[in-house]
Amino acid sequence: MRRLRVIPTAHHGRERLYVCLPDGRKIAWYDRQTARVNLLSEDEQESVLAALAPYLTGQVAVGPPPVPTPAELARLALHPDDDLAPNRPGEALLIALDRDPAPPARLRADPRRNALEAERTVGGCLDLLEGAGWHTLHSVPLPGGDRVHHLTIGPSGVYAVHALYARKHRVRITDPLVAVGRRAPWPLLRLVRAAADRASYALTAEVRPVLAVVAPSRLETPAAPRGVRVLTEADLGGLAREGAVLKPADVAALHAMARDRNTWARV
Structure with a gap:
């Protein structure tokens, strides 16, 4: 399992936790307001959830980012x-x-x-x-x-x-x-x-x-x-x-x- 970094940010007033590879590339983010983990690569789901485990509370949805309206x-x-x-x-x-x-x-x-x-x-x-x-x-x-x-x-x-x-x-x-x-x-x-x-x-x-x-x-x-x-x-x-x-x-x-x-x- 790869070692990932979790970086907190604020995005349009929403708190997000970005999950990044060692080289800085983002592969997922957790939106606290919607309680959703958005995956850019489903192959990384296990690693992403392990990295976010200390920050997740309650049930969260996991999947690709929603299609823009x-x-x-x-x-x-x-x-x-x-x-x-x-x-x-x-x-x-x-x-x-x-x-x-x-x-x-x-x-x-x-x-x-x-x-x-x-x-x-x-x-x-x-x-x-x-x-x-x-x-x-x-x-x-x-x-x-x-x-x-x-x-x-x-x-x-x-x-x-x-x-x-x-x-x-x-x-x-x-x-x-x-x-x-x-x-x-x-x-x-x-x-x-x-x-x-x-x-x-x-x-x-x-x-x-x-x-x-x-x-x-x-x-x-x-x-x-x-x-x-x-x-x-x-x-x-x-x-x-x-x-x-x-x-x-x-x-x-x-x-x-x-x-x-x-x-x-x-x-």
């Missing part, structure tokens, strides 16, 4: 410059603030910073759904300078989520108008619906609009807005508890399409 192949073929998945919550605002920071002597607070706080808060809540089979993209650019604040895709569907800063302010919604504190009402729900409609066109799938109101002192909706979910950031986790309408393969395929910047060039 069409979504995985699309991701591998995607140029890094066109991949929207690395975008941080509020990515567009972060870039704008870096390029044009507000002057220090400015009397009024820069509204972009409040908007950034809202997008970071909402984005953080949506990112927590990832373990439940969800994928969220942030700051998805649309032609004309518009964007979808957050596009979240999961078993219960696809949602275009718009983050609204309202800390310690009363928010009153009378479709299509939204009033925050003493500010004059403006037709925000039209923008929220328009972003979802454009996303539906780009993905050829139903995308439902959501307005996520961050930290309001009170949220008033005398009548339910037409076709728009209005939630606070604390309610966003409820999206994962709704009935499933998409299979995991559908979620993966829509995510692969949505993360490609070129998908949005035609809307």
